[in-house]
Amino acid sequence: MEERLQKLLSRWGIASRRRAETLIRDGRVCVNGQTAELGTKADPERDRVQLDGRLVSPQNRPAPLxxxxxxxxxxxxxxxxxxxxxxxxxxxxxxxxxxxxxxxxxxxxxxxxxxxxxxxxxxxxxxxxxxRYHIAKTYRVWVRGYPPESALKAWRRGVLLDGRPTLPARVRVLKRDHANGRTQLETVLTEGRNRQIRRVAEQLGYPVEGLHRTAIGxxxxxxxxxxxxxxxxxxxxxxxxxxxxxxxxxxxxxxxxxxxxxxxx
CATH class of the missing domain: 3.30.70.580 (Pseudouridine synthase I, catalytic domain, N-terminal subdomain)
Structure with a gap:
Protein backbone atom coordinates (compact mmCIF):
# COMPACT_ATOMS: atom_id res chain seq x y z
CA MET A 1 0.00 0.00 0.00
CA GLU A 2 1.33 3.42 -0.93
CA GLU A 3 2.01 5.95 1.81
CA ARG A 4 3.32 9.49 1.78
CA LEU A 5 7.07 9.44 1.78
CA GLN A 6 7.52 11.57 4.90
CA LYS A 7 5.25 9.19 6.81
CA LEU A 8 7.30 6.18 5.69
CA LEU A 9 10.59 7.81 6.63
CA SER A 10 9.19 8.68 10.06
CA ARG A 11 7.74 5.22 10.64
CA TRP A 12 11.04 3.61 9.66
CA GLY A 13 12.88 5.79 12.18
CA ILE A 14 14.88 7.68 9.55
CA ALA A 15 13.65 11.13 10.59
CA SER A 16 10.71 12.92 12.14
CA ARG A 17 7.96 13.89 9.68
CA ARG A 18 9.01 17.51 9.82
CA ARG A 19 12.64 16.58 9.19
CA ALA A 20 11.62 14.15 6.42
CA GLU A 21 9.76 16.95 4.67
CA THR A 22 12.94 19.04 4.76
CA LEU A 23 14.97 16.16 3.33
CA ILE A 24 12.46 15.78 0.50
CA ARG A 25 12.40 19.50 -0.24
CA ASP A 26 16.20 19.49 -0.37
CA GLY A 27 16.15 16.80 -3.06
CA ARG A 28 17.93 14.22 -0.93
CA VAL A 29 15.27 11.49 -1.23
CA CYS A 30 14.69 9.36 -4.34
CA VAL A 31 12.01 6.78 -5.17
CA ASN A 32 12.95 4.28 -7.85
CA GLY A 33 15.78 6.53 -8.97
CA GLN A 34 13.62 9.65 -9.29
CA THR A 35 14.03 12.66 -7.01
CA ALA A 36 10.99 12.81 -4.74
CA GLU A 37 8.81 15.83 -4.07
CA LEU A 38 6.46 16.65 -1.23
CA GLY A 39 3.36 14.58 -1.88
CA THR A 40 5.30 11.67 -3.41
CA LYS A 41 4.02 8.29 -2.28
CA ALA A 42 5.80 4.95 -2.12
CA ASP A 43 4.89 1.32 -1.57
CA PRO A 44 7.43 -0.19 0.87
CA GLU A 45 6.82 -3.63 -0.61
CA ARG A 46 7.91 -2.76 -4.15
CA ASP A 47 9.49 0.71 -4.33
CA ARG A 48 13.17 1.55 -3.73
CA VAL A 49 13.59 4.52 -1.39
CA GLN A 50 16.99 6.16 -1.10
CA LEU A 51 18.34 8.91 1.11
CA ASP A 52 21.55 10.54 -0.12
CA GLY A 53 21.98 7.58 -2.47
CA ARG A 54 21.69 5.01 0.31
CA LEU A 55 18.85 2.48 0.25
CA VAL A 56 16.53 2.78 3.25
CA SER A 57 13.88 0.28 4.33
CA PRO A 58 12.38 -1.25 7.48
CA GLN A 59 15.02 -3.99 7.27
CA ASN A 60 17.99 -1.63 7.59
CA ARG A 61 16.58 0.97 9.93
CA PRO A 62 18.52 1.59 13.15
CA ALA A 63 17.51 -0.03 16.43
CA PRO A 64 14.91 1.91 18.46
CA LEU A 65 16.53 4.53 20.63
CA ARG A 132 -5.50 13.79 20.47
CA TYR A 133 -3.38 12.10 23.15
CA HIS A 134 -3.09 14.97 25.66
CA ILE A 135 0.15 13.82 27.31
CA ALA A 136 0.73 16.00 30.37
CA LYS A 137 3.90 18.07 30.52
CA THR A 138 5.04 19.65 33.78
CA TYR A 139 6.92 22.96 34.05
CA ARG A 140 8.43 25.15 36.73
CA VAL A 141 7.92 28.74 35.69
CA TRP A 142 9.25 31.96 37.15
CA VAL A 143 6.92 34.88 36.42
CA ARG A 144 7.39 38.55 37.20
CA GLY A 145 5.21 39.79 40.04
CA TYR A 146 2.78 37.98 42.31
CA PRO A 147 -0.25 36.60 40.42
CA PRO A 148 -3.35 36.52 42.66
CA GLU A 149 -5.68 33.56 42.92
CA SER A 150 -8.04 35.16 40.39
CA ALA A 151 -5.30 35.11 37.73
CA LEU A 152 -4.39 31.52 38.54
CA LYS A 153 -8.05 30.48 38.31
CA ALA A 154 -8.31 32.12 34.89
CA TRP A 155 -5.22 30.22 33.75
CA ARG A 156 -6.64 26.95 35.09
CA ARG A 157 -9.96 27.45 33.29
CA GLY A 158 -8.41 28.42 29.96
CA VAL A 159 -7.32 31.63 28.27
CA LEU A 160 -8.15 32.74 24.73
CA LEU A 161 -5.20 32.38 22.35
CA ASP A 162 -5.68 32.94 18.63
CA GLY A 163 -9.45 32.97 19.08
CA ARG A 164 -9.85 29.71 21.00
CA PRO A 165 -9.39 28.86 24.68
CA THR A 166 -6.53 26.82 26.01
CA LEU A 167 -7.39 23.51 27.62
CA PRO A 168 -7.76 23.47 31.42
CA ALA A 169 -4.38 23.44 33.15
CA ARG A 170 -3.07 22.74 36.63
CA VAL A 171 -1.33 25.77 38.11
CA ARG A 172 -0.08 26.24 41.66
CA VAL A 173 2.31 28.54 43.48
CA LEU A 174 5.56 26.93 44.59
CA LYS A 175 7.20 29.98 46.16
CA ARG A 176 7.37 33.74 46.07
CA ASP A 177 10.72 35.49 45.74
CA HIS A 178 10.09 38.89 47.34
CA ALA A 179 13.72 39.93 47.02
CA ASN A 180 13.46 39.78 43.21
CA GLY A 181 9.74 40.48 42.80
CA ARG A 182 8.82 37.18 41.20
CA THR A 183 6.83 33.96 41.75
CA GLN A 184 7.59 30.37 40.88
CA LEU A 185 4.67 28.33 39.58
CA GLU A 186 4.21 24.68 38.71
CA THR A 187 2.16 24.38 35.54
CA VAL A 188 0.88 21.16 33.99
CA LEU A 189 -0.40 21.33 30.40
CA THR A 190 -2.01 18.70 28.19
CA GLU A 191 -1.54 20.64 24.96
CA GLY A 192 1.43 22.38 23.40
CA ARG A 193 0.61 25.46 21.39
CA ASN A 194 3.46 27.68 20.26
CA ARG A 195 5.01 29.41 23.31
CA GLN A 196 1.78 28.77 25.16
CA ILE A 197 2.94 29.33 28.73
CA ARG A 198 4.76 32.52 27.84
CA ARG A 199 1.80 33.92 25.93
CA VAL A 200 -0.75 33.07 28.62
CA ALA A 201 1.40 34.53 31.39
CA GLU A 202 1.99 37.69 29.36
CA GLN A 203 -1.73 38.04 28.68
CA LEU A 204 -2.52 37.71 32.38
CA GLY A 205 0.04 40.41 33.17
CA TYR A 206 2.83 38.27 34.68
CA PRO A 207 5.57 37.76 32.07
CA VAL A 208 7.75 34.66 32.20
CA GLU A 209 11.32 35.15 33.41
CA GLY A 210 12.33 31.49 33.31
CA LEU A 211 10.75 28.25 32.09
CA HIS A 212 11.98 24.73 32.88
CA ARG A 213 10.21 21.48 31.90
CA THR A 214 10.50 18.83 34.59
CA ALA A 215 8.44 15.95 33.20
CA ILE A 216 6.86 14.54 30.05
CA GLY A 217 4.02 12.28 31.08
Whole structure:
Protein backbone atom coordinates (compact mmCIF):
# COMPACT_ATOMS: atom_id res chain seq x y z
CA MET A 1 0.00 0.00 0.00
CA GLU A 2 1.33 3.42 -0.93
CA GLU A 3 2.01 5.95 1.81
CA ARG A 4 3.32 9.49 1.78
CA LEU A 5 7.07 9.44 1.78
CA GLN A 6 7.52 11.57 4.90
CA LYS A 7 5.25 9.19 6.81
CA LEU A 8 7.30 6.18 5.69
CA LEU A 9 10.59 7.81 6.63
CA SER A 10 9.19 8.68 10.06
CA ARG A 11 7.74 5.22 10.64
CA TRP A 12 11.04 3.61 9.66
CA GLY A 13 12.88 5.79 12.18
CA ILE A 14 14.88 7.68 9.55
CA ALA A 15 13.65 11.13 10.59
CA SER A 16 10.71 12.92 12.14
CA ARG A 17 7.96 13.89 9.68
CA ARG A 18 9.01 17.51 9.82
CA ARG A 19 12.64 16.58 9.19
CA ALA A 20 11.62 14.15 6.42
CA GLU A 21 9.76 16.95 4.67
CA THR A 22 12.94 19.04 4.76
CA LEU A 23 14.97 16.16 3.33
CA ILE A 24 12.46 15.78 0.50
CA ARG A 25 12.40 19.50 -0.24
CA ASP A 26 16.20 19.49 -0.37
CA GLY A 27 16.15 16.80 -3.06
CA ARG A 28 17.93 14.22 -0.93
CA VAL A 29 15.27 11.49 -1.23
CA CYS A 30 14.69 9.36 -4.34
CA VAL A 31 12.01 6.78 -5.17
CA ASN A 32 12.95 4.28 -7.85
CA GLY A 33 15.78 6.53 -8.97
CA GLN A 34 13.62 9.65 -9.29
CA THR A 35 14.03 12.66 -7.01
CA ALA A 36 10.99 12.81 -4.74
CA GLU A 37 8.81 15.83 -4.07
CA LEU A 38 6.46 16.65 -1.23
CA GLY A 39 3.36 14.58 -1.88
CA THR A 40 5.30 11.67 -3.41
CA LYS A 41 4.02 8.29 -2.28
CA ALA A 42 5.80 4.95 -2.12
CA ASP A 43 4.89 1.32 -1.57
CA PRO A 44 7.43 -0.19 0.87
CA GLU A 45 6.82 -3.63 -0.61
CA ARG A 46 7.91 -2.76 -4.15
CA ASP A 47 9.49 0.71 -4.33
CA ARG A 48 13.17 1.55 -3.73
CA VAL A 49 13.59 4.52 -1.39
CA GLN A 50 16.99 6.16 -1.10
CA LEU A 51 18.34 8.91 1.11
CA ASP A 52 21.55 10.54 -0.12
CA GLY A 53 21.98 7.58 -2.47
CA ARG A 54 21.69 5.01 0.31
CA LEU A 55 18.85 2.48 0.25
CA VAL A 56 16.53 2.78 3.25
CA SER A 57 13.88 0.28 4.33
CA PRO A 58 12.38 -1.25 7.48
CA GLN A 59 15.02 -3.99 7.27
CA ASN A 60 17.99 -1.63 7.59
CA ARG A 61 16.58 0.97 9.93
CA PRO A 62 18.52 1.59 13.15
CA ALA A 63 17.51 -0.03 16.43
CA PRO A 64 14.91 1.91 18.46
CA LEU A 65 16.53 4.53 20.63
CA UNK A 66 14.91 6.59 23.40
CA UNK A 67 16.79 9.36 25.22
CA UNK A 68 15.89 11.98 27.79
CA UNK A 69 17.90 15.20 27.51
CA UNK A 70 18.15 18.14 29.89
CA UNK A 71 18.15 20.91 27.28
CA UNK A 72 20.26 23.91 28.27
CA UNK A 73 19.31 27.50 27.53
CA UNK A 74 20.30 28.77 24.10
CA UNK A 75 20.12 25.37 22.38
CA UNK A 76 17.46 24.91 19.67
CA UNK A 77 15.26 21.82 19.52
CA UNK A 78 15.82 20.98 15.86
CA UNK A 79 18.01 18.68 13.76
CA UNK A 80 19.54 21.60 11.86
CA UNK A 81 19.55 25.37 12.12
CA UNK A 82 20.10 27.80 9.23
CA UNK A 83 21.38 30.39 11.70
CA UNK A 84 24.16 28.09 12.84
CA UNK A 85 23.02 27.91 16.46
CA UNK A 86 23.75 24.91 18.66
CA UNK A 87 21.15 22.18 18.14
CA UNK A 88 20.21 19.39 20.55
CA UNK A 89 22.03 16.76 18.45
CA UNK A 90 25.27 18.70 19.00
CA UNK A 91 25.05 17.69 22.67
CA UNK A 92 25.35 13.98 21.80
CA UNK A 93 28.37 11.95 20.70
CA UNK A 94 28.60 11.58 16.93
CA UNK A 95 28.10 7.82 17.24
CA UNK A 96 24.62 8.46 18.65
CA UNK A 97 23.66 11.66 16.85
CA UNK A 98 24.64 10.54 13.34
CA UNK A 99 23.05 7.76 11.31
CA UNK A 100 20.46 6.80 13.92
CA UNK A 101 17.53 8.85 12.64
CA UNK A 102 17.40 10.52 16.04
CA UNK A 103 15.19 13.61 16.39
CA UNK A 104 13.62 15.69 19.17
CA UNK A 105 9.99 15.02 20.07
CA UNK A 106 8.29 18.40 19.92
CA UNK A 107 10.17 21.51 20.91
CA UNK A 108 11.36 23.65 23.75
CA UNK A 109 12.08 27.29 22.99
CA UNK A 110 15.75 28.23 22.81
CA UNK A 111 15.29 30.30 25.97
CA UNK A 112 13.57 27.43 27.83
CA UNK A 113 15.28 24.49 29.53
CA UNK A 114 14.57 21.00 30.75
CA UNK A 115 13.14 17.67 29.68
CA UNK A 116 13.22 16.85 25.97
CA UNK A 117 12.77 13.40 24.49
CA UNK A 118 14.91 12.27 21.54
CA UNK A 119 14.02 9.14 19.57
CA UNK A 120 14.01 7.50 16.16
CA UNK A 121 10.62 5.90 16.79
CA UNK A 122 8.25 7.60 14.36
CA UNK A 123 5.07 6.16 15.88
CA UNK A 124 6.01 7.38 19.36
CA UNK A 125 6.90 10.81 18.01
CA UNK A 126 3.61 11.08 16.14
CA UNK A 127 1.48 10.23 19.14
CA UNK A 128 3.45 12.39 21.57
CA UNK A 129 2.99 15.41 19.31
CA UNK A 130 -0.62 14.72 18.24
CA UNK A 131 -3.18 16.79 20.17
CA ARG A 132 -5.50 13.79 20.47
CA TYR A 133 -3.38 12.10 23.15
CA HIS A 134 -3.09 14.97 25.66
CA ILE A 135 0.15 13.82 27.31
CA ALA A 136 0.73 16.00 30.37
CA LYS A 137 3.90 18.07 30.52
CA THR A 138 5.04 19.65 33.78
CA TYR A 139 6.92 22.96 34.05
CA ARG A 140 8.43 25.15 36.73
CA VAL A 141 7.92 28.74 35.69
CA TRP A 142 9.25 31.96 37.15
CA VAL A 143 6.92 34.88 36.42
CA ARG A 144 7.39 38.55 37.20
CA GLY A 145 5.21 39.79 40.04
CA TYR A 146 2.78 37.98 42.31
CA PRO A 147 -0.25 36.60 40.42
CA PRO A 148 -3.35 36.52 42.66
CA GLU A 149 -5.68 33.56 42.92
CA SER A 150 -8.04 35.16 40.39
CA ALA A 151 -5.30 35.11 37.73
CA LEU A 152 -4.39 31.52 38.54
CA LYS A 153 -8.05 30.48 38.31
CA ALA A 154 -8.31 32.12 34.89
CA TRP A 155 -5.22 30.22 33.75
CA ARG A 156 -6.64 26.95 35.09
CA ARG A 157 -9.96 27.45 33.29
CA GLY A 158 -8.41 28.42 29.96
CA VAL A 159 -7.32 31.63 28.27
CA LEU A 160 -8.15 32.74 24.73
CA LEU A 161 -5.20 32.38 22.35
CA ASP A 162 -5.68 32.94 18.63
CA GLY A 163 -9.45 32.97 19.08
CA ARG A 164 -9.85 29.71 21.00
CA PRO A 165 -9.39 28.86 24.68
CA THR A 166 -6.53 26.82 26.01
CA LEU A 167 -7.39 23.51 27.62
CA PRO A 168 -7.76 23.47 31.42
CA ALA A 169 -4.38 23.44 33.15
CA ARG A 170 -3.07 22.74 36.63
CA VAL A 171 -1.33 25.77 38.11
CA ARG A 172 -0.08 26.24 41.66
CA VAL A 173 2.31 28.54 43.48
CA LEU A 174 5.56 26.93 44.59
CA LYS A 175 7.20 29.98 46.16
CA ARG A 176 7.37 33.74 46.07
CA ASP A 177 10.72 35.49 45.74
CA HIS A 178 10.09 38.89 47.34
CA ALA A 179 13.72 39.93 47.02
CA ASN A 180 13.46 39.78 43.21
CA GLY A 181 9.74 40.48 42.80
CA ARG A 182 8.82 37.18 41.20
CA THR A 183 6.83 33.96 41.75
CA GLN A 184 7.59 30.37 40.88
CA LEU A 185 4.67 28.33 39.58
CA GLU A 186 4.21 24.68 38.71
CA THR A 187 2.16 24.38 35.54
CA VAL A 188 0.88 21.16 33.99
CA LEU A 189 -0.40 21.33 30.40
CA THR A 190 -2.01 18.70 28.19
CA GLU A 191 -1.54 20.64 24.96
CA GLY A 192 1.43 22.38 23.40
CA ARG A 193 0.61 25.46 21.39
CA ASN A 194 3.46 27.68 20.26
CA ARG A 195 5.01 29.41 23.31
CA GLN A 196 1.78 28.77 25.16
CA ILE A 197 2.94 29.33 28.73
CA ARG A 198 4.76 32.52 27.84
CA ARG A 199 1.80 33.92 25.93
CA VAL A 200 -0.75 33.07 28.62
CA ALA A 201 1.40 34.53 31.39
CA GLU A 202 1.99 37.69 29.36
CA GLN A 203 -1.73 38.04 28.68
CA LEU A 204 -2.52 37.71 32.38
CA GLY A 205 0.04 40.41 33.17
CA TYR A 206 2.83 38.27 34.68
CA PRO A 207 5.57 37.76 32.07
CA VAL A 208 7.75 34.66 32.20
CA GLU A 209 11.32 35.15 33.41
CA GLY A 210 12.33 31.49 33.31
CA LEU A 211 10.75 28.25 32.09
CA HIS A 212 11.98 24.73 32.88
CA ARG A 213 10.21 21.48 31.90
CA THR A 214 10.50 18.83 34.59
CA ALA A 215 8.44 15.95 33.20
CA ILE A 216 6.86 14.54 30.05
CA GLY A 217 4.02 12.28 31.08
CA UNK A 218 5.49 9.66 33.44
CA UNK A 219 9.09 10.50 32.50
CA UNK A 220 10.69 12.67 35.18
CA UNK A 221 13.78 14.74 34.42
CA UNK A 222 15.10 14.17 37.94
CA UNK A 223 13.39 11.11 39.37
CA UNK A 224 15.53 11.25 42.52
CA UNK A 225 18.47 13.04 44.07
CA UNK A 226 20.70 10.26 42.71
CA UNK A 227 19.43 10.69 39.14
CA UNK A 228 19.95 14.39 38.50
CA UNK A 229 20.77 15.26 34.89
CA UNK A 230 22.87 18.41 34.57
CA UNK A 231 22.19 20.86 31.71
CA UNK A 232 23.25 19.15 28.49
CA UNK A 233 23.18 15.71 30.10
CA UNK A 234 21.20 12.80 28.71
CA UNK A 235 20.28 9.23 29.54
CA UNK A 236 18.43 6.31 28.00
CA UNK A 237 14.83 5.86 29.14
CA UNK A 238 14.32 3.04 31.61
CA UNK A 239 12.12 0.13 30.42
CA UNK A 240 9.54 1.05 33.07
CA UNK A 241 9.41 4.65 31.81
CA UNK A 242 8.97 3.61 28.21
CA UNK A 243 6.30 1.07 29.13
CA UNK A 244 4.35 3.69 31.11
CA UNK A 245 4.68 6.22 28.29
CA UNK A 246 3.57 3.78 25.62
CA UNK A 247 0.66 2.64 27.79
CA UNK A 248 -0.58 6.24 27.99
CA UNK A 249 -0.23 6.49 24.20
CA UNK A 250 -1.87 3.10 23.60
CA UNK A 251 1.22 1.74 21.82
CA UNK A 252 2.58 -1.77 22.06
CA UNK A 253 5.72 -2.05 24.14
CA UNK A 254 9.15 -2.53 22.59
CA UNK A 255 12.51 -3.16 24.17
CA UNK A 256 14.57 -0.14 25.13
CA UNK A 257 18.05 0.06 23.74
CA UNK A 258 19.71 0.39 27.11
CA UNK A 259 23.42 0.10 26.33
CA UNK A 260 23.87 3.86 26.70
CA UNK A 261 25.34 5.18 29.88
CA UNK A 262 24.21 8.44 31.40
CA UNK A 263 26.21 11.39 30.09
CA UNK A 264 26.80 14.32 32.39
CA UNK A 265 27.11 16.96 29.69
Missing amino acids: YLLLNKPIGVVSTCDDPQGRTIVLDLLPDAIAQGQGLHPVGRLDADSTGALLLTNDGDLTFRLTHP PVQLNASAEEVLPPGGYRALQPSELKALRTQLDLKSVLVRSNLKEHSG
